[in-house]
Amino acid sequence: MMTFLEFEKPIAELEGKIRELRGLTTSDVDVTAEVGQLESKLDKLLKDTYTQLSPWQKMQVARHPERPHFKDIIAHMFEDFTPLAGDRYFGEDDAIPSGLARFRGEACVVMGHEKGWDTQSRIKHNFGMGRPEGYRKAVRLMDMAERFGLPVITLVDTSGAYPGLGAEERGQAEAIARSTEACLNMRAPLVSCVIGEGGSGGAIALAAGNQVLMLEHAIYSVISPEGCASILWRTGDRAKDAADALRITAQDLKKLAIVDSIISEPLGGAHRNPEQAMNLLGNGIEQSLRDMAGMSGEKLREARRTKFLAMGEHGLA
Template sequence: MRQFLDFEKPVAELENKIDELRQMTASEGVNISDEISRLSVKAEKQLRLLYSKLSPSQKVQVARHAQRPHALDYIRSLISDFTPLAGDRQFAEDKAVVGGLGRFEGQPVVVIGTERGADLETRLAHNFGMARPEGYRKAIRLMKLAARFRLPVLTFVDTSGAWPGIDAEARGQAEAIARAIETCLSIPVPLIATVIGEGGSGGAVALASGDRVLMLENAIYSVISPEACSSILWRDPKQASTAAESLRLTAQDLKKFGIIDRIIQEPVGGAQRDPEITITTAGRAIAEELAALQAENPKGLISRRREKFLAIGRVTGE
């Protein structure tokens, strides 16, 4: 059953009415196809209008939509012969970070993603996509494996941030994230990161410091969540919409600032409306970027990747 966001209420009313008419047609044999067609066109227009002018706070809602495709959905659809690898070889297995070996369009790759889970059971199992240190250390292990065997790395980022619990801090959360970023910047193979939902704080940067950073049209990517930002700056979580505007966390803003390299178009109404098309579109974009990187030599990849991130925010005088 489709879940509607608050601002989608006009569309929800129309689509619910369409469903009622279809049920009436099926049960009573009444021919009201013309009315159904009219309402369907109206609902489509309303949806296009809504999504043509989303505010940053509305994009936050879309990016967090529970029915958007998650990392494992992309892996299942785009990666054949996938073999998951577990554990950081130091402490434990963290299911918030998933990864392993597989083939992308026939080419061997290492794939890593943050998985939020699709229902309550899987969300609890994956800790809502918030990794502990062992999750980032597992990612480091997989990236080093990719470097050893000269395999490209594909990452799928969807997390509100790293797990903020005392247990994570006690095991070196900040150090693990820093090491993951360092590894991203130093491996001599192509690394393509795709922000598929929410890219939150260092927990996202740890897997997104790549040669190419792609981002879905309605995804968000920010140093802090709007709720946390508003609580810190205004002592009022109700100011989250103001914070979302100020943070410049949309794909369009980040492309303008040079933080990301490419925006991947979503179906009208967001990725949750048609996950299959969304994943296929993302796969094509990743394939194009990977093909462009294949000719680069390892030293050149590392040098340009590091310079890319060092240049972010750099101000030069006249």
Template sequence: MRSYLEFEKAVANLEGKVHELQTLTKEGETVDVAGEIARLEAKASQALAELYAKLTPWQKTLVARHPDRPHMSDYVNRLVEDFTPLAGDRKFAEDHAIIAGFGRFRGRSVALIGQEKGHDTKSRLKHNFGMARPEGYRKAVRIMELAERFQIPVVSLVDTAGAYPGIGAEERGQAEAIARSTAACLKATVPNVALVIGEGGSGGAIAIAATNHVIMLEHSIYSVISPEGAASILWRDSARAQDAATNMKITAQDLLRLGVVDEIVTEPVGGAHREPVQVIRAAGDAIESALEGFDNVAPEEIRQRRREKFLAIGQKT
């Protein structure tokens, strides 16, 4: 059963009527409803297209958080062969919020790092809703160092509301772990590519997304803090999250214009969760193209290009 966001109520009503009529047909009712079904489907498609043609930043935030959007594990399953996950940070523990390992992506070896939110209650609890603790970022550093040693490109899949803010995480050096992970991204001499597939929240995202090429799905978001968190700081009122989202410039379109990200992958009308296979294939094409751009580029040149890219951010208007 498809789940709908609050602003999609009109579409939900139309598609609900279509489902009811299709159920009647399956149950052997003699009434000919084929014409009515076609009319309602066309009306629902038009309503959805009109709605998604003018999404507000807050609505895009809700789409980015949709529970049915394809997650990191979905991308790995469809794009990567022989994926071998590695566990543990060799210092404290395993963190299931970040999945990391090595595999084959369209004929080339790659290191993969990404946040996994989970698909149901059990898996969401296991993966801590994609919010990593320090050991998760230290595991990411371990993978990046292995990739550097064997000159294997790194692909990061970003989908987190932010790093886990718990007391234990802070006691074990959350800020330091994020900083070291970010530094590992920036100093690498192998090409690295990041794809924001849902939420790109704060240091939890930048820790694995300080890469040569940053790609965003059309309705994903990338921000220094969540809209709710920003509203709580600016206005002492988290209910003003919509105002914060509008002013923070967190959408893919705003960030491409500002030079923070390099590319946008178009999503189907209605969001990635409506056509996940299509979105994953398009995302794979974008990642492949980005990696091909670094073929035959010297390691030091790769690092220098990344340095220049980040130094240029903020200089564009």
């Protein structure tokens, strides 16, 4: 059964009524018309709710456990995925799975964050929080992609890089900086997609692309609303205020020219129809790669660096 968010309680109640009516087995009771009316009411309620989401509510949608994850997107959108492990310095980082694959018939390098989908997998993937070896692996794969002229596709979904003692001892900040630098310097097409939560340097290390796509209800921020509230107001109770102030939504970030394109999600969010959401994302990636077709390596690098250097010159209307 689908997990409903706090603001979706009216939707959950209506869907419950529809299930109850459909479950009636009395042959002399025709509930078709009533079910149809309730379904129309449900569609309207979903549309009204999801077109007026606050930044705080969008954050909840972005973190929904049933949104498509890296593993889902790889299985649905890519063929012949071959994982490549290790940074050649310390070890493997399961929070940032990476490898070679084919996207709609074309060879590519794909990498991203995997948060996990149950308790065991979340522990294995460290809740999508990358360690230094994960970002150094990303640099290794970007270098390989440049050598062989392969486009790179990144799928960003993390609350931030892992802040543990071991990660800091192994140079977390330096690894993130090197990964960001590799994104900006690479002479190969780079399409970055924020599919859920794009948090802090852990996200930007894989998201400094020629084209930055963002799912409609994803979020992207320098810090989580909870973290921001704890710093500014010394309490997590102001997280909703922080979410409003941070401009974390795809719509705000598009106005600020931080992201290039917003990928529409199915009515009610990507978690309601993951397959449709992934198809829409795939179309966006394909279009982005098509837009860059024929550009030289130097032109790709120059355009990417120019775009990021220009950030901060745009303001909200």
